[in-house]
Amino acid sequence: MAVSVRVPTILRTYTGGESEVTAEGANVAEVLEDLDAKYSGIKGRILDEDGKLRRFVNVYVGNDDVRFQDDLATPTPDGTEISVIPAVAGG
Template sequence: MSVSVRIPTILRTYTGGESEVTASGASLGEVIADLDASYAGIKGRILDDSGELRRFVNVYVGNEDVRFLDNLATPTPDGTQISVIPAVAGG
């Protein structure tokens, strides 16, 4: 299953400057593993040491925040768009 992944500016050094890349996998976890196989090191910027999504990284499958779905087990049907968005903090 092929999906489109939108990459934030801060992670584009891993994708050679590409803002959108293609990956495959039946779940978000599989897609992230596939991304890391093609773009070494990107997984470590999305997941923490325990293998969970980093606290300040938001991931959307379609328009839905995966934290309100099944996190890394969220299904990623063929053609789905995934967005990786770093959280913005400030006052």
């Protein structure tokens, strides 16, 4: 299933500057695998060494944060928009 993935500025070095790319997968984990096959190294910036979402990276399927859904098993139906958003901290 083809999905659209919005890539934050900080990760665009992996996508040749593209802000939006297409990937395949039935769930978030499969989409990240496909992204990494196309854009080597990008998955390592989204997932930690244990294969979990990095603490300061948020992933949305549509308008829903996957941490409040099924995490990496969250389904990604055909045509879904996925957004990778780095958390912003400051003070």
